[in-house]
Amino acid sequence: MDLNESLEDRRFREEARAWLADHAPREARPSEGAPALAFDRDWQRTLYDGGWAGVNWPKAYGGRGLSGFQYMIWLQECARVGAPVRTGATYTGLYHAGPTLIARANEAQKAEHLPKILKGDTMWCQGFSEPGAGTDLAALRCRGEVQGDEIVVNGHKTWTSNGQNADLQELLIRTDPESTRHRGLTWVICDMRSAGLQVRPIRTMMGDSHVNDTFYDNVRIPLSNVVGEIGDGWSVAMSTFAFERGIGFIGDQIELVEFVEALIATARKTRLSNGRLAIEDDAIAQNLAALKAEILALRSMNIGGLAYLDRHGQPGPEGSMMKLLITTVYKKLHLVAVEILGPEILEFGEGRASNPWTYRYLFSWVMTIAGGSNEIQRDVIADRILGLPRAR
Numbered sequence: 001m002d003l004n005e006s007l008e009d010r011r012f013r014e015e016a017r018a019w020l021a022d023h024a025p026r027e028a029r030p031s032e033g034a035p036a037l038a039f040d041r042d043w044q045r046t047l048y049d050g051g052w053a054g055v056n057w058p059k060a061y062g063g064r065g066l067s068g069f070q071y072m073i074w075l076q077e078c079a080r081v082g083a084p085v086r087t088g089a090t091y092t093g094l095y096h097a098g099p100t101l102i103a104r105a106n107e108a109q110k111a112e113h114l115p116k117i118l119k120g121d122t123m124w125c126q127g128f129s130e131p132g133a134g135t136d137l138a139a140l141r142c143r144g145e146v147q148g149d150e151i152v153v154n155g156h157k158t159w160t161s162n163g164q165n166a167d168l169q170e171l172l173i174r175t176d177p178e179s180t181r182h183r184g185l186t187w188v189i190c191d192m193r194s195a196g197l198q199v200r201p202i203r204t205m206m207g208d209s210h211v212n213d214t215f216y217d218n219v220r221i222p223l224s225n226v227v228g229e230i231g232d233g234w235s236v237a238m239s240t241f242a243f244e245r246g247i248g249f250i251g252d253q254i255e256l257v258e259f260v261e262a263l264i265a266t267a268r269k270t271r272l273s274n275g276r277l278a279i280e281d282d283a284i285a286q287n288l289a290a291l292k293a294e295i296l297a298l299r300s301m302n303i304g305g306l307a308y309l310d311r312h313g314q315p316g317p318e319g320s321m322m323k324l325l326i327t328t329v330y331k332k333l334h335l336v337a338v339e340i341l342g343p344e345i346l347e348f349g350e351g352r353a354s355n356p357w358t359y360r361y362l363f364s365w366v367m368t369i370a371g372g373s374n375e376i377q378r379d380v381i382a383d384r385i386l387g388l389p390r391a392r
Contacts, residue, residue, distance in 0.1 A: 005073075012070050016052075016077040023050060024083040032208045037123070037165045040089040044120030053118040054094070061102055061110060062118045068306025075254045085251040089162050093117040093124035097170045099243040100187075104236050105227050113168070113189070125166035127157040127190060127214060128237070134159065135373045137172075138181045138234070142216065144173035144188070146223070146230070151175065151188060153219040159370075163199045163212035166192050171221075172237050175230055185233035187240075189225040196220075206362045207348075242319055244371050249319075249326045252367070253302050256295045256326070259333060259360070264288055266357075267340050278340040287336045294329050301325070317384040324377040327367040334361040 005013070023046055030036040047053040056071035057063020066074075078085050087094060098117045101110055116122040133139040142155025153173055163169070169190040176184025192199070196217040201209035228236040267278040267288060278284050305322055337357045338345050348358040368374045382388040 005069075009070060009073060012066070013073050013077060016074050017080075019050060019052065020077055020081050020083055024078070024081045028082075029084060029088060032210055037089050040084075040087065040123075041120045043084055044087070044090045044118075048119045053120075054098075057098070057114075057118070058102065061114045068310050069303060072250065072254070072302060072306060075251055076257075079254045079258050085254055087251075089123045089165050090117075090120060092126055092162065092166070092170070093122065093168075096126060096240050096244050097124045097168070100170065100236065100240045101227065103239050103243075104187075108224075109189070109227065122167040123162065123165055125160050125163045125169050125192070126240075127160060127163075127169045127171035129159045130156060131158055135369075135376055137237075137372075140172060140174060140185070142171075142173050143177065144175045144186060144221070145177075146175060149223050150220045151186070151223060151226070153190070153216040153221060155216050157214040157216075158212075159202075160199070160212040160214045161210055161370075163192070163214050164201050164209075168192060169214075170240060172233050175233075179231075182234040184231050185237070186230050187227045187233040187236035188221050189227065190219070190221055194219045194221070204366075206359055241372065242317070244319075249323050249371070250302055250306070252326050252330060253295070253298045253322075256298070256330060256333065260288070260292050260295055263333065263337055263340065264292075266337075270340055272340075273342065284336065284340060287332075287339075291329065291333050291336065294325075294332075298322070298326060298329065317380055320372075320377040320380040321385070323371060324374050324381070327364075327374060330360075330367055331364040334364045337361060 025039070025043060029039050044053065051064065052074070054061070054063030055066050055074045056068060057065070059065035075085050077083075094117060098114060101113055105113075113122070117124070127142075128137055128140075130140050130142055133141065142153065142157060144151040144153045151173070153171070155173070157171075160166075160169075169192055171188050171190040173186055173188065174184055175186040178184070190197070196219040198215045198217070200213045200215070202211050202213060203209050204211060223230075264279070267284060270278045272278055272281060279288075301322055305318060308318065334357070338361055341357060345355070345358050345361065348355045372380075383390065
């Protein structure tokens with residue numbers, strides 16, 4: 001694999017840089033609520049109108065059909081000017097639902113939903129985790145009963161990111177009441193405005209309310225909203241997870257490059273309790289050097305994963321390695337930030353803007369759980385990559 005940029009790649013970088021210079025948002029994204037949703041919609045529409053929505057989506061479905069390497073270049077250029085990399089309310093549609101529909105949906109479903117995702121007309125959320133079935137998703141109990149040409153859903157989902165703003169949901173339910181574990185599940189598209197559906201925000205330790213409890217009381221979903229086949233939802237969900245872990249965390253690796261440089265700069269001007277600059281502390285300097293090396297290594301792994309996606313159209317289980325390593329390094333970096341900033345890390349109000357280092361430190365604990373806990377990723381790596389025997 002050639003890790004160097006080709007002439008075509010350099011020209012693409014120049015094109016992206018020039019466009020972003022004229023169109024990147026000048027103001028920071030609001031923390032949450034209606035202003036954040038409006039910001040996300042406007043930015044996605046700007047990308048669409050400029051021909052930059054779905055950089056690595058197939059041309060047949062409205063994207064530019066560019067390589068994974070060029071997609072990474074695009075994210076790097078966004079990070080360089082402070083344009084959104086993790087895309088807020090549009091994240092699930094762009095990185096979960098959209099790619100899953102491209103890989104597993106029928107043509108009518110693709111025609112209905114993919115253009116709206118790219119334009120920012122519809123926002124999506126994920127309805128997978130439940131109380132008692134988060135890390136062990138196969139234990140989910142939210143049930144769906146087929147009645148005529150509808151599925152009637154009853155149950156409870158939790159940690160529904162952006163559920164209060166979403167129009168649609170990728171929902172995993174148990175449609176065979178006699179089934180257990182991975183069998184008898186179905187992946188459906190749920191209208192979040194459906195009668196009988198209630199969303200209750202959960203306030204987090206970061207001071208925001210972007211995750212939710214979602215309750216279903218005889219919610220009716222057309223059978224035409226089933227993606228794949230009834231009872232084959234686990235297979236479709238594995239496609240969703242592959243995209244989430246394989247490409248959904250690439251933006252985090254890109255941001256880590258910016259964060260480590262910012263932390264090094266902070267260490268050069270911040271004094272510890274002993275009066276010395278943090279960068280002069282041998283342990284801190286060594287940790288920063290190790291973090292920078294790990295983040296560069298993650299870049300190479302990113303390129304390998306994107307090359308696999310280009311060849312096969314869907315990420316492989318190696319995405320679990322990326323998810324595990326990126327979230328581990330993210331957490332390590334912000335632990336070093338706590339060591340450098342000392343009591344300043346406690347100066348935290350509400351939301352990301354009050355103290356970004358503190359917000360991200362708290363969020364680093366979330367990252368090791370969201371998208372499948374790091375313990376689950378280790379199981380996936382052991383089972384599907386290393387072929388190790390299952391624990392009894």
